Amino acid sequence: MKKIANILILSILVSSCSTNKENTVEADFNAANKINLLPFVNPFIGTKNMGHTFPGATSPFGMVQLSPETNQQPMFIDGKYNPDTYKYCAGYQYDDSTIYGFSHTHFSGTGHSDLGDFLVMPTTGSLNLEPGDAAIPQSGYHSQYSHENEFAEPGYYKVDLDDYKIKAELTTSNRVGFHQYTFPKSKDSHIILDLISNIYNYDGKNVWTFIRVENDSLVTGYRQTKGWARTKKVFFAMEFSKPFKSYGHKKYDDVKYNGFYRRFNEEENFPEMAGKNIRAYFNFNTEENEQIKIKFALSNTSTAGALKNLEAEIPHWDFNKTKEETQQKWNNELNKIVVETETIAQKETFYTALYHTMLGPIIYEDVDGSYRGLDQNIHLSNEFTNYTVFSLWDTYRALHPLFNIIQPARNNDMVKSMLAHHDQSVHKMLPVWSHYANENWCMVGYHSVTVIADAIAKGTTDVDIDQALKASENTATLTYFDGIGEYMKLGYVPEDKSAASVSKTLEYAFDDWCIAQIAKKAGNEEVYDRYINRSKNYKNVYDEKIGYMRPKLANGEWRKEFDPIDTHGQGFIEGNALNYGLYVPQEIDNMIEMMGGKDKFSKHLDYIFNTEIEDKYIEKNEDITRDGIIGNYVQGNEPGHHMPYLYNWTNHPFKTQERVRMIMNTMYSNGEDGLCGNDDAGQMSAWYVFSALGFYPVTPASNEYAIGSPMINNAIINLENGKTISIKTVNQGKENVYVEKVDVNGNIIDGFSLKYDEIKNGGEITFHLTNQPRTN
């Protein structure tokens, strides 16, 4: 009862948001009345196997994500792709026993990667600039470490670097990484700044790097890389708490021409270093337990911008102050959903999932609002805060819908960031998968439109609807993009013109439905009709004869070779006809009808969940691993995330309830291996957060959530408008996974659909649970 009482106090004390630009999204609850939720976040969840999360320090949606790298896998070995690359999407693998240093940019949970900018490593003893082999202790500057001496919580990470007897501590503000290294006594203490180190590194990835030693304790510079982001530039300003006694660098380039720089000994104490592949070092004498601190600011515009960020965000050397401020921000964010659960493990799983929904998209602008646009020019975000890292094929499903409940102000800024991206795009296209002022074109669909439509449907954005509609239409009619031209002509993407044609057709059709929703709000009937028509294109890839979605050729014939179970090359991407083939969230009833009716469909779902898929069908997909599979269902990847909820549209909603509880219990945990696949920039975690609360946005941009079976005992969602949604369960228990009835604001609702309108201004939801399925 004590805890519940606390929650109630909290819900009363929620204060309204300030209107300060950045603070709008950092609810200024009175910290004194907050429950300390940090202990329930375990940043190591997902760091083992393929979760691709990182344990390092960052602030909510912060630009700096400062985290250890535990290996240095080259992307290619002897010209061939090195499959171990994939393990290191976020730089860290829990099973490793070495640390190579701490770099400032990471993705959380992506299925392809980049970044790892600006690796900093403290060492002692004879200077070694080679990273070395992880398998051979002391073969390079890396250090051994053990998990006993490692600790992480939101905004803070600590580890002992055993090889050097150095304690490393990290925290961050939004744009500045704060390092605190406690050294032993040594005349040979070093800080290495490795500008070669990259995530998804290959020879040639570095385009240019540049370092200026401004004075004996301040260094600036930048790096341009050609990776997943083709023209990516990150600038930095690095300030030391203590002057270095000397410094230098080694250049690993084949230097054909060095102009008149050849007159200098550039390698030692020469303040301008530039080249493609550089490792710099800074030397110190240290006393026993002497701390050397580093403030490492990033900018995406310039070194001047990085300096501005440094000065504005951390104008002092008090590590704990920054840590406390950032942790308070985290606690404020976590307190947006206050839950009680049966077990601590569930609570840890929940809050870590919630934490993982706030590691992207990230703020992508200097403190003064300057940011690098997609056109590589510097823009000013007068009217919004600019964000980057849009993994939209993943995140449109549940992450952005979750933001519309707990982060509407940020989500509004994200929508505006997408529109700015469109305006700066030479294609006049909204983001597909974009990061760091680049479009990386990963995955299929044009799901920005879904995010925009969802924000408009939920009333959480103040963008100009006509402008949003225009940008969406531009995107949906870019004929040279990924089969859109053919799609517009034929009503489907033909497999012989554009692979993964069925996935594309299905995703486009749903996106088109979303555009129609925007058009409806804009009062533009003509556009509405056009896109509603397009939204029915899913029918064109359904082969009634075999009962599956199936790749069709440009001549109108079905492709002959077809295996509905294979996840590779069968018209689907990261899925197959069995699971991805059920993706028609805009017309679920019609789809079920088309596929033979509710009972047949329900059985099809049973078949998927109950029939084990053979290895050969998934082994070509990096993004699908055994961990995340139930039968033919893949929780570890997105195309099926709505599927457990589809039973709601059949006569067996209780199977949804069974499934979602089973998935929460078996596919998520509070261990390092607690994610069954890439967290996918928060989508996997958002699925969990929604499901744990008892509902899920099967159809973003609609007014409805599908009801599942809540895992929590009780929850308070603190909305930015000051209202709260209170969720209660009656008869919660391990066996009581079935929903007998749902009471929303005092009314028992019909069916298993929760309306957004009923909760947007707060409300009470009570789930009455039972161990008996409601089979009627």
Place this chain on the structure above:
Amino acid sequence: MKKIANILILSILVSSCSTNKENTVEADFNAANKINLLPFVNPFIGTKNMGHTFPGATSPFGMVQLSPETNQQPMFIDGKYNPDTYKYCAGYQYDDSTIYGFSHTHFSGTGHSDLGDFLVMPTTGSLNLEPGDAAIPQSGYHSQYSHENEFAEPGYYKVDLDDYKIKAELTTSNRVGFHQYTFPKSKDSHIILDLISNIYNYDGKNVWTFIRVENDSLVTGYRQTKGWARTKKVFFAMEFSKPFKSYGHKKYDDVKYNGFYRRFNEEENFPEMAGKNIRAYFNFNTEENEQIKIKFALSNTSTAGALKNLEAEIPHWDFNKTKEETQQKWNNELNKIVVETETIAQKETFYTALYHTMLGPIIYEDVDGSYRGLDQNIHLSNEFTNYTVFSLWDTYRALHPLFNIIQPARNNDMVKSMLAHHDQSVHKMLPVWSHYANENWCMVGYHSVTVIADAIAKGTTDVDIDQALKASENTATLTYFDGIGEYMKLGYVPEDKSAASVSKTLEYAFDDWCIAQIAKKAGNEEVYDRYINRSKNYKNVYDEKIGYMRPKLANGEWRKEFDPIDTHGQGFIEGNALNYGLYVPQEIDNMIEMMGGKDKFSKHLDYIFNTEIEDKYIEKNEDITRDGIIGNYVQGNEPGHHMPYLYNWTNHPFKTQERVRMIMNTMYSNGEDGLCGNDDAGQMSAWYVFSALGFYPVTPASNEYAIGSPMINNAIINLENGKTISIKTVNQGKENVYVEKVDVNGNIIDGFSLKYDEIKNGGEITFHLTNQPRTN
């Protein structure tokens, strides 16, 4: 008489300068009252042999210098330096018969090179993106041309590209190149944009290139190169007068990883191109005589900056309008000195020299004052116009002193640009040889201080003197730069620590004298004394026993191996003890005394001029060629430029008069081979302009010019302050090279020194010439 009358009218009609930022430096004479001096400029002078000038179009001090490239020499062949590189410092060689296209950035007359950004070439027929071999017609996109169908004047260049029957015409504004191509009828007309082409090109010079096809007639992009400038970025916006029907590019990179761009056919009609080595093309149908025009704007900040420059400077498609405006600017500049000469050839030589003094430094900022600083950040030049290309070892001698007479406003901006460079320098150093937001560290000395001191001495700058002094001191005490540390400790640069030690010691000593002059103006006696002391360091490298300046070792001993005639490795750079050893402009009398007195010194000069140097002594010096040599004197290079005037300090000033006339007559002409060595960013031409007018700034930063023997008949120098200096000769003639007397403002002067103070507010100088040397 008619011409003289015109001149007089002009001198009366000179109007005062406006105060508009850019226009301050573009005297707004009433054009109607100007003599058309354009016909006397032959931009081809210096394009044959090693003048390293370019014939293309540019505006005075313009950022765009749009000129043909006649070859594509790689800088290295089989890993070895290709000596033909040097011929193409400015991209054009008169003896070539091919044109590869027209690029937008060039140096005029430098002895090392870079640039050649953004080569544009129109072609017809089957598209060929390979440059091809100059020796093999039609082996690539290059075209044959002949000088009969080529024409150049200030601000305009025209040539027929014979292989394609295309007439190419070029003009420019300050920041925008304007191309006008007249095509034949063809369904296969192309404009090639070659981003691989570079001057001083080597594999790896391109760091990154980026092109965006904004719409069917507008393209933007940038290139970053690692050349003489280590981190050089140039941005562009390229607008076509007619939409292209299709476009594409070829990438010449070894692409290991192309992210998800692999999903596109990037090569054709895909609007984003990026990579290290790219050639793009744009296709057109053309009718007979159809003109396709291109406006090609540069920026050093961004593509947005380039677009701004494009729109601000040439908002129309009227090629002739831009040509006329730019030519009027040229005529205004050329009218700053209106001369009459005995022959047309002399006049052409004179005006082309004057033209060549206005091709650098160049404006280096966008129309809104944004520019890229040395720190690679974007700065705003609120209080001045920012310039780049400072070839200071050359230009401090006569070019900047000339500017102090005819371009004081620009020179003031140049001084401010130097101080901004200092402020942005991580070394806190003034420019040595800087271009495009980079210091390239070429040649010896810190001659910015001389330019600053000269401007202060002449009263033509409004910079803060204390700030100028501080910057000069910072520069002169940078211990790790080029032997300065040893120089400060020992009083000379020791050859065993820093090669070319005697040249450095002499140049530093003179620069130090200049700093002392600044200190004097600042009223800072302590600094004055310190630098006056340093200015006497020349004595420390004079070996009395042998009567030569000589390399000394750190231990105080003279280096044993020493050949005073060899120009390579004897303590001098681009010179020897005979000529460069006479460089003590701050204490000429003392130097002569030290070297044995006036007669001995005069004989030494005779020896230098009269004794032929052997090939073996000069062949290792790219910068010294036979063309520019008289005995052991090298007019084709800078260290000796003051030498012909040194006779003035002996008992034989008439030998100065003989020599300078002889040099003007034999080392300069109006032919393509009219320069006897690199024009060195205008220094060679400034020598001519001064000498032709009858005086020369032997000691910049002093109040004096040494009198020589004027080549002109009469001259009017139109000062920016509205005053004029009228120079007249009496008895001018081929044989009458001797100066009998000089009348300044009505007084016959003693000796052969002209005081700046006597002419700065205008005045009249009359040279009385004779064929009899004044031997007393």
